Amino acid sequence: MSSPSLPVITAFERSPDRGKGLARDMRVRWALEEVGQAYEVRLVSFGAMKDPAHRALHPFGQIPTYEEGTLALFESGAIVLHIAECHAGLLPDDAHARARAIAWIFAALNTIEPPILELQTVRFQESDKAWYEQRLPIVEDRIRVRLGELSDRLGDADWLDGAFSAGDLMMVAVLLRLKAAGLLDEYPNLPAYVARGEARPAYQRAFAAQLAVFTNSLSRE
Amino acid sequence: MSSPSLPVITAFERSPDRGKGLARDMRVRWALEEVGQAYEVRLVSFGAMKDPAHRALHPFGQIPTYEEGTLALFESGAIVLHIAECHAGLLPDDAHARARAIAWIFAALNTIEPPILELQTVRFQESDKAWYEQRLPIVEDRIRVRLGELSDRLGDADWLDGAFSAGDLMMVAVLLRLKAAGLLDEYPNLPAYVARGEARPAYQRAFAAQLAVFTNSLSRE
Numbered sequence: 393m394s395s396p397s398l399p400v401i402t403a404f405e406r407s408p409d410r411g412k413g414l415a416r417d418m419r420v421r422w423a424l425e426e427v428g429q430a431y432e433v434r435l436v437s438f439g440a441m442k443d444p445a446h447r448a449l450h451p452f453g454q455i456p457t458y459e460e461g462t463l464a465l466f467e468s469g470a471i472v473l474h475i476a477e478c479h480a481g482l483l484p485d486d487a488h489a490r491a492r493a494i495a496w497i498f499a500a501l502n503t504i505e506p507p508i509l510e511l512q513t514v515r516f517q518e519s520d521k522a523w524y525e526q527r528l529p530i531v532e533d534r535i536r537v538r539l540g541e542l543s544d545r546l547g548d549a550d551w552l553d554g555a556f557s558a559g560d561l562m563m564v565a566v567l568l569r570l571k572a573a574g575l576l577d578e579y580p581n582l583p584a585y586v587a588r589g590e591a592r593p594a595y596q597r598a599f600a601a602q603l604a605v606f607t608n609s610l611s612r613e
Numbered sequence: 614m615s616s617p618s619l620p621v622i623t624a625f626e627r628s629p630d631r632g633k634g635l636a637r638d639m640r641v642r643w644a645l646e647e648v649g650q651a652y653e654v655r656l657v658s659f660g661a662m663k664d665p666a667h668r669a670l671h672p673f674g675q676i677p678t679y680e681e682g683t684l685a686l687f688e689s690g691a692i693v694l695h696i697a698e699c700h701a702g703l704l705p706d707d708a709h710a711r712a713r714a715i716a717w718i719f720a721a722l723n724t725i726e727p728p729i730l731e732l733q734t735v736r737f738q739e740s741d742k743a744w745y746e747q748r749l750p751i752v753e754d755r756i757r758v759r760l761g762e763l764s765d766r767l768g769d770a771d772w773l774d775g776a777f778s779a780g781d782l783m784m785v786a787v788l789l790r791l792k793a794a795g796l797l798d799e800y801p802n803l804p805a806y807v808a809r810g811e812a813r814p815a816y817q818r819a820f821a822a823q824l825a826v827f828t829n830s831l832s833r834e
Contacts, residue, residue: 452720463713470716470720491686522744
């Protein structure tokens with residue numbers, strides 16, 4: 393039953409990571425759970441994602457999108473920031489601390505995530521190329537540079553700048569994409585940081601919700 | 614003469630693009646010029662950029678940084694958004710239009726810029742590799758996918774969503790990185806869009822200021 397008052401997000405009808413929570417709807421679900429905002433999910437197939445109807449919501453034909461009344465947003469960073477601005481709990485009240493938390497959202501998406509995505513591209517799109525074995529360690533080393541810097545800044549703190557914020561949410565979500573690659577484990581404070589994020593009840597509710605979508609997609613087969 | 618009331622940004626002492634305006638301080642200069650905020654620039658050498666003093670401002674040892682009283686920020690997206698939030702002129706008053714303009718900042722940085730940076734990495738770090746000639750067109754095609762989608766969304770509009778906003782500022786700044794590669798010209802509305810950005814008086818003042826830094830660095834030799 394649809395309620396006109398709830399925001400609606402889109403997610404993969406069948407997540408390519410088989411419910412591991414690495415698709416970008418997970419960031420938005422997590423943010424909504426942190427602030428206690430109920431939401432609805434509209435599932436989109438790979439084919440429908442490139443249709444004009446979905447492109448009208450997301451110019452680049454991806455998920456997630458976010459609809460709230462007449463507002464339609466795309467880009468997980470923009471959606472998480474919007475949720476954080478409209479609800480208490482994800483950004484500090486102090487104006488300076490708030491600006492710094494937003495800087496960490498951008499750092500997660502524009503400094504940490506690009507080399508991680510490059511590694512995924514190497515693995516999934518270049519694994520049959522002659523250069524694969526030689527290029528893989530080059531890309532991994534680019535990630536190591538950023539992880540080392542992030543690890544240095546985090547030090548023995550629980551979160552990047554004071555209390556947990558939308559900046560930590562986005563950074564943990566991005567770092568989770570590296571979990572399987574083993575690179576995180578070279579910087580012991582980073583897996584512990586990610587684990588603190590995963591231990592949050594809001595993360596766990598969001599994870600369970602996206603996993604249920606995948607499990608249901610299997611049972612429909 | 615230093616004025617304690619002006620924000621201070623950092624920029625390359627000697628820009629690697631030789632004053633072409635592609636370094637990320639240009640985005641921040643442009644935003645400051647758009648809103649009419651005077652600023653000071655502290656130049657940083659390549660060596661000093663990795664020193665602890667600069668790392669305290671920028672965990673990843675890059676430029677630009679932004680200091681305003683006791684506030685210190687990094688990440689060009691976060692700095693431009695902060696400037697846009699503190700001054701009129703770069704974000705619409707309407708809350709929905711404002712959220713959509715911010716979505717375009719994220720789209721520029723997280724969807725359009727990553728494949729462009731990958732192209733730069735190929736060109737500057739892999740040009741001596743055996744795979745260079747084969748890999749270059751693969752990376753260019755990844756950029757073309759995004760440019761085609763962006764071109765479709767822009768259509769015959771002047772700007773991405775209504776009036777010029779911080780989202781356009783960031784998108785133009787990112788697309789400028791492609792100018793020399795010729796890829797933009799395959800989508801006629803995109804060079805025209807970039808040219809509209811470059812024609813803005815605020816852009817021109819910012820460009821002249823960063824070029825003067827490079828010219829001065831030559832005259833000091």
